[in-house]
Amino acid sequence: MGKGSRLLLSLFWSLLLGGAVLAPSAAASVWSGAVGPRPVIVGADWDYPPYEYLDGAEPQGFNIDLLQALAKVLDLDVDLRLGPWFQVRTDLEEGRLDFLTGMFHSPERARHVDFTTPFLTVRHAIFTRRGSSISGVEDLAGREILVEELDVMHEFLLAQPFEATVIPVKGAEEMLRILASGRHDAALLGRVQGLYLIERHGLSNLVEVGEPFLPRDYCLAVPKGHDELRDLLNEGLAILRATGRYDEIYRKWFGPYERRASPWLVYSLALGFGLFLLLALVVLLWNRALRAEVARRTKELEEELQRRYLLEEELLRAATTDPLTGLLNRSSFEEALAREMARSDRYGLPLSAILFDLDGFKSVNDRFGHGKGDAVLRSVASVIKETLRLSDIFARWGGDEFLILVPQGGREAQALARRLSRLLGSLVDPMPLSASFGIAVYRPGETREALIHRADLAMYRAKAAPEEPIVVADEDLDPIHEEEKT
Secondary structure, eight states: OOHHHHHHHHHHHHHHTTSSOSOHHHHHHHHHTTTOOOOEEEEEESEETTTEEEETTEEESHHHHHHHHHHHHHTOOEEEEEEOHHHHHHHHHTTSOSEEEEEEOOTTGGGTEEEOSOOEEEEEEEEEETTOSOOSGGGGTTSEEEEETTSHHHHHHHTSSSOOEEEEESOHHHHHHHHHTTOSSEEEEEHHHHHHHHHHTTOTTEEEEEEEEEEEEEEEEEETTOHHHHHHHHHHHHHHHHHTHHHHHHHHHHHHHHHSOOHHHHHHHHHHHHHHHHHHHHHHHHHHHHHHHHHHHHHHHHHHHHHHHHHHHHHHHHHHBOTTTOSBOHHHHHHHHHHHHHHHHHHTOOOEEEEEEETTHHHHHHHHOHHHHHHHHHHHHHHHHHHSOTTOEEEEEETTEEEEEESSOHHHHHHHHHHHHHHHHTOOSSSOOOEEEEEEEOOTTOOHHHHHHHHHHHHHHHHHOTTOOEEEOHHHHHHHHHHHHO
């Protein structure tokens, strides 16, 4: 197709979709805004096949092809940057990226970033060695289960009502190799990702069992408030779907896995064919009754699926959050702290713990009752959480004590504590609030207990000296601390 034909086709779909995109040059002008045209800086995970990954030095995957197609129809100059997932997420949140090529939607993430309309639904599956007795989620009780560390399957398994031994692994490829070698019982991960890696690495003794579960919407993500760019990307996705380009990319990456018949699918198709023959006869005699029954059963199944999904979400929240404030509970925070300490050791990144409690909080309960005291704790949790970044980890440590983990050094943590102290000072219902802060900077190889103990000692030093409500552990920031006092 020549350049003139592509322009005519772009104009046609723009008119058909309500004037979404007038022409490639119009798309560029929408993006440029008041600052003039510039490359769109896009982030992607460098190890999430088949969606996005580095093959040698070349970006590959479904998301990469989709990005290239979007850039073409919208005439965008794209600067693609791949890196570790935690890094590209932080870069998006802090405004160093214009959008990410893929992120699972959740209500919590939607508080910090904006999502386009979903362009994919990702379902998860159980993988075992051939001959395993595991055939569904209910058979995972008492087994050794491999999951990718920090993945949604890790959280899903921890929220289940049964006990299982959870084996976290750094990457999906390593996880499947361990399973194929004969160790542990099963692995949980995205269905298409698992099938792709099994085929790519020749792990022929591994199979998918049971039905796919836990569907998640997969979208492009932009920084919070970037409505103009989000709307432009939505228009580009609509054009790709309308012109059939999206279907071409989808079939290229996922077509082989949709055609592959797993045991549950073969059984479902065989059962469906038999039911079709039976229903064909019944329709001749009981057409109206059959339609009513099918409609009723369909509604029941949809309601049951929705009920299970909500139950899974509730179980996950109950297992990981404090019921009063909705923050991470103590055990979940300790798990997150262990992961962040390991990441700090591995990459040499700074990490600080900020421990604070409310001064004189007992007087709130004594004067106004425990109901009002609970309301104060919820209010403190809410205003602090709104101030923190997505990369910060916030938990209720116990009573009126709270703990924040920030990927920053002592100076930045101290500045954050001062902002939070001023913020708490603005809360006056039912009485003015103040807090004492203790800060400890993580030292490579230090234990969790030692880090929190040093922050606790610093907090009690702050309580003993009300004129300085923020104290950094002596060994971490004395020179800077003394300089700031002067």
